[in-house]
Every structure is written in structure tokens, then in C-alpha cells.
Amino acid sequence: MIRITLLGTAAARPTPGRNVAGLAVQHEGDLILWDCGEGTQRQMMRYNTGFNVGAIFVTHLHADHFLGIPGLLRTLGLQGHRERVEVFGPPGSRGVLESAVRLGNDRVPFPVDVQEVEPGTAVSRAGYQVEAFAVSHGVPAVGYALQEPERLGRFDVERARMLGVREGPDFGRLHRGETVEGAEGPVGPEEVVGPPRRGRRVVYTGDTRPTRKVLTAAQGADLLIHEATFSEEEKDRARSTGHSTALGAARLARDAGAVRLVLTHLSARYADDVDPLVREARSAFPGVRVGRDGMTVEIPYPEDGE
Secondary structure (H helix, E strand, O other): OEEEEEEEOEOOOOEOOEOOOEEEEEEOOEEEEEEEOOOHHHHHHHOOOOOOEEEEEOOOOOHHHOOOHHHHHHHHHHOOOOOOEEEEEOOOOHHHHHHHHHOOOOOOOOOEEEEEOOOOOEEEEOOEEEEEEEOOOOOOOEEEEEEOOOEOOOEOHHHHHHOOOOOOHHHHHHHOOOOEEEOOEEEOHHHOEOOOEOOOEEEEOOOOOOOHHHHHHOOOOOEEEEEOOEOHHHHHHHHHHOOOEHHHHHHHHHHHOOOOEEEEOEOHHHOOOOHHHHHHHHOOOOOOEEOOOOOEEEEOOOOOOO
16 A cells, blocks of 8 residues: 655645645555644644655655645654654755654654765665655755565466466465476466556655656656646746746646656645646646645555546
């Protein structure tokens, strides 16, 4: 199971209905955060994500993307958390993030490791990895992609039975690529196992202009979560501040062949009326959704559909 919970969908400052940037990413039993704006721990309580956080991935050092770290760590400590938490940020971020870890916390009662990640590097997690990719925001910044490894191909149970393979351990060995004995001799995996199946991919851009590097990172994504701070009416401002319009994000999702698109990081001017963003984005990507705090998106395996 992959479940994404949007904890904050506002740009720059909170509004009555939207907190600042933060996403909870749950992969099976592992919980990580992408960005951690102020108030993130309260949003996690409100939307029942749990608090067993293993890692926090910060896209860049604008305050609305990382100032929730001190409060979250303090909350974790008060709730009895004692497992290691890793904090990752873009090049040049280590000093500021280490200060954030210490801010207001006389002693964090569990290990916290702060590391910088270069674009193109990947952090291994249980059953998946988080890849950092380059974005364009005018300050050192990265986006993140959750990528699962390829899965084994489908196992043709009826074909294996027909070939006389004994059910039980021999089925498992055959599925894992070993040759086993059948009724009339050896049976190889190529006879009963289909081609490998791709793993799921979820991409979060953080703050960025639409760029070719973001397009490359989003290729074939099962879910693309892309910032859409402005509408096309403010496209010049979006360009000058290193942000995207809803239409720009939708065109990128279309060109990347993304399966689903969720827009986030919305200017306060759209706090109560997202229709302008929806209208322009749908002209390029009809299935787009504008994110709201508390929205959850579950990602099925590609062949399972919805």
C-alpha cells in the first residue's frame, strides 16, 4: 500500500483552510514526510497519519517547507518515540537543518541524522528508494520521487501444474528464477513466469518552474504532485519567482505521461476558490485534482487499476 496524505497545500503562509507545505508518505509500514512546514505535527494528528516517522525530506530552505521540524521532533519525543529519524535536504542545507533540529529542544531523546542529497542520488528505504532530482526555484532545491523496484512477473499456476511441478516450495523457487523438476524433466521460469512488472513511482516537485529535468523525473509517474502557485494570469510572476502555473504543471504532467496529477502549494488568493486553477489545468490534463489539506491518494499497482 502506498498512501499519500496532503498535510499542507498553501504557498508561503497558512490560510484558515490550508496549512503550509507537508506530505505524509506511507509505504507499507514505513512513514516519511516530504517537507515539514510549521504546524505539521498538528496536521498529522488531525488526519491520523500516525507518528512513527523514519525520515523527513526537505525540498529547500524557504521557511514554509521546514519550520515544522522543531515542533514535530519535540512532539515525537514527548510521545515516547526513540527510533532514529533521518533528515535530508538539498546541497548546502545541513547547517540550517541541524539548527532546526536543536531549536527549542534541549535534548532530542532519539538519534537525528541530517544529510544533504545531491540531485541524482537515492536514499534506500524498506522496499523502495527516494530519488532526489533537480528543480529550478532560484535557491538550492530538489524534488523527490518514490520508486519501487521491479516486481516478479505473474506466475502461471495452471501452466506449472500442467507441467507437473509440485505445488509448494517448488512453485516459489520457480517464481524466483530457479529451474525445478516437472513431470517430464526440468521446468525453467521462462515457461511459467511472465515479464517483470514495473514498480510504482510517485513524484513530488516541491517549488519549481516546469523544466526538462522535472519532466524527466516525472516520466510515467503513477502520481505527480506538482506545485501550482499561480494561474496563467500571473505567469510572469510565476516565472520570476521560480514557481509554476496550474496550466504549466498540467502540460508537464501530460507530456510526462503521468497517470494522475494533484496540484498543491496554492497562493492564498485561491484559498477559497480553486476554480480558475481547475479550469486551466483541465485543458491540458482532464483528470487533474487540486489538493486540499487532508486529501489522501492511494496508489494501486499499475495493472490493478482503480
